Amino acid sequence: MADRLIYLPLGGAGEIGMNAYVYGYGAPGKERLILVDLGVTFGDMDSAPGIDLIMPDITWLQENRDRLEAIFITHGHEDHLGAVGHLYSRLGVPVYARQFTGALCRLKLEEQGHPADVVRITGPRPEVTQLGPFNVQFVPVSHSIPESAALIIDTPAGRIVHTGDFKLDGTPVVGDAFDPIVWHDIAAQGRGIKVLTCDSTNVFSTHPGRSEALLANPILEWVMAQKNMVVATTFASNIARLKTLADAAIASGRKVCLLGRAMRRMVSVGLETGILTDFPDTIGPDEASNMPRGKVMLIVTGSQGERRAASAQLSRGRYLGLSLKEGDSFLFSSKTIPGNERSVGRIMNALSEMGVDVFDADDGLFHVSGHANRPDIEALHDLLKPEIVIPMHGEHLHLREHMMLARDKGLTSEIVVNGMMMDLTGDTLKVVDQVETGRLYLDGTVLIGAMDGVVRDRIRMALNGHALVSVIVDEDDNVLPDAWVELMGLPGRTRGGDDLARHIEGELAEFLESADNRTVSDDRKMEEAVRKITRQVAMEEIGKKPEVTVIISRLMAD
């Protein structure tokens, strides 16, 4: 059979987060493969309580790891590289990235005990990485972290451009500007661009994106207008923003103190890799707490309301010797990611209770997005003139909107979601396989499947409470009538004011006293009967049916 070019998203297509996209070229079923990005997403109480990180289920890739050439990481955000450390051992291939991104990859690998030298630092275009049928180049684009790159993936079937996350920013403050001339040239070479796999995050934003450089003046004016302590929070990885904030502090006669591990790490990696050359000197929290309040700016982690980050700690009181007071000012130089509204709101309100003036970026003065808006996406379509547009990095709604946008321009486009293996060889996209995909959860130190039932049981306990019943069967196979009931996450008292556990025990005693031998001798039957009675009694007494765990202990004769 003829060689073919395939595309298979394992994460990020039909969701925002945990990006992982496979490209392949070769004889069907024997294609050589590369993986672009290997990110995580974050759990929430609604869908994944207690889960530390969520990453794509890469079982298919693991089963085909002998065909995998390498992993390419487009940029240093968690949703693009966060799973590299956790999943590296399942793939065992080199990781290619540019310098700053590569340094972050190495930290991720080292944290999980892997050697740092699996990361191959790669320069931008014209440097080419040749692996099997692929020639891959990193092309600088602008985004909300330095050194973002799109990939040019040249294959015998044609040229693919995989944008990664990008925006059209000619003045990104730190890192590479988006250069339309470069992309014009890329599109003009050879047969042009066959496939554009393109970021869809902001397809619903109808105005053209704004440059990072536009923030410098409003932020400086804002800082100058504040009289006491100034605090600003943003994503630690948005180094351009950190620089804009810090520059504003210095220009208004303040010292800068960075709070939060991620914040200090990002700045130090930025300095080490040379992408950050002129960040102002900073002071530590001790020194900051001894300065006059009007002479300090804290730049802190926790813009999304993360419970353990510096902003949350400050909103709860003293943190590293620093505390906020009436008349201080706190700026969220960030957008709240959908789902984090309540956490962010809690912090803002706690600050308000202290008398701190809270400023957000809702009026657009203090934040710009890192993603291309709808007109910018259109501009990229026009600039690159691809034959095929594959919308990626978006929920289904985003992918669908992006597809319609591309089709309106007469381009071929389809919605491709996680698990759909597409043949891109011809003029149209064809589904050639459906691969099992899903999510892996990092729970403590263990990786579990999303469908293993662990999280389902947690959600059930959270919604319904948990009743535990211990039943003992003695050496003569007689069941002891006094079962023991313990409740967790359930009201102690019934509507009538009785003790609920004792009440259930009473009802169970009635059953156990008269239970026949066939039931007593069968763990399954006993358990079922005890569960049913417990749930019924609870339903009558408190109006809800708890989860029930029954432990039957059978005593052995000596």
Place this chain on the structure above:
Amino acid sequence: MADRLIYLPLGGAGEIGMNAYVYGYGAPGKERLILVDLGVTFGDMDSAPGIDLIMPDITWLQENRDRLEAIFITHGHEDHLGAVGHLYSRLGVPVYARQFTGALCRLKLEEQGHPADVVRITGPRPEVTQLGPFNVQFVPVSHSIPESAALIIDTPAGRIVHTGDFKLDGTPVVGDAFDPIVWHDIAAQGRGIKVLTCDSTNVFSTHPGRSEALLANPILEWVMAQKNMVVATTFASNIARLKTLADAAIASGRKVCLLGRAMRRMVSVGLETGILTDFPDTIGPDEASNMPRGKVMLIVTGSQGERRAASAQLSRGRYLGLSLKEGDSFLFSSKTIPGNERSVGRIMNALSEMGVDVFDADDGLFHVSGHANRPDIEALHDLLKPEIVIPMHGEHLHLREHMMLARDKGLTSEIVVNGMMMDLTGDTLKVVDQVETGRLYLDGTVLIGAMDGVVRDRIRMALNGHALVSVIVDEDDNVLPDAWVELMGLPGRTRGGDDLARHIEGELAEFLESADNRTVSDDRKMEEAVRKITRQVAMEEIGKKPEVTVIISRLMAD
């Protein structure tokens, strides 16, 4: 001591939701009291998993119920009347409301088995309800539900205006318009207005509010542009919106089908009470499913992504014989309340997967808010010229912003949050007491305190999982070494691939075999030791510490 006028919010001040405000007049500690509104708020997985409703803890009011004259309900939203049925028996005083609101109150009372005749239907100003030192009038205002009212509360210490929820809408489609002349007169009477207790919900919205009537044309144009089945969702209580949607359907040659219990109930209460006079005839789901798709509009519940509402059901497949398909159109004629973004997003994406075109109100064409925006709040300040402004119905941030707005106009204003009893008699506000407040949770059919530990335990089980250990001590006070461990919401396997429960049992056996008599004879010590070992082993093997419940069964000699 001289009589005084007091104000005490028990809910709604420092949060959005569960409104409950007490006013009192009389000798200190003997003031006669009225309660304005008695609403609920809704739980979420983050803070109140499994909780059906949240309402204010009214213990203080209960303890002083002999001083309570009545409850006044400003309008029919759940956050203003939702707790009336659940808490009525704790207060036992009449409930005053206008006709439509009163009909909704009666339904709430009947659901909980209380007589409907405790509700006294009251006409709008000039009708006056005289109770003790209070003369109370309902003054029609516009909002997103018909028959909203502000209250004029005349006391010997002066006139209070309590706005309830309001907006300045001269053309609200259904229900009462906001009439500035009426309010001008109210402010001009006697000594004018002493205290304005004022809705703060939209204080951060800087543009003037828009009228409900502005939606008719955009909605009609939208409906006419759709070819197949049209579905629209909004709050069931927004009867004006239901009418605008239904009118658009009829004008474009479609029949209207209402789906969802709340939707049908609101329309029927609207018709019964006469506030809704010209709602078009509707058809049932059977008839709708037999009509050509281009001839039907479904108006459905579930604009906030509620799992059991009609919109969620339709997004999951067939509902009452109706199902959506490629080419149908679904309009969210609503704003997503912060915290509901993920639930709404899930439904939108599920619809998108069916090929349904999803439209939201983000561009403002298909929804207007029911609350006064910042310029409207200012306009009300200017119109009423109160001596004192008390911001209410808002998170701390909102109250603070509203206070600053009032102070900028030279008005006296303070932030008063739940539990602060204020003396309003003089020119300034004085805190005279701090009352214990909090939240009551409706869990199934039982009311529990937010601090009872039930919800805390649920959250812990959801985050950490639950390990159950059963230990048996025999008739001779010897502990049986084979403890039984059951896990719920925990990975079954350790990082090394062992069975986690069996592994914990092994470690416990080692301990139990060598446990000394002092430990074995003491339930508390045994429990503590078993819990500690279980948590340690889990930490080593899976990297997290579960909640642990230990059941020690002591066998009795016959």
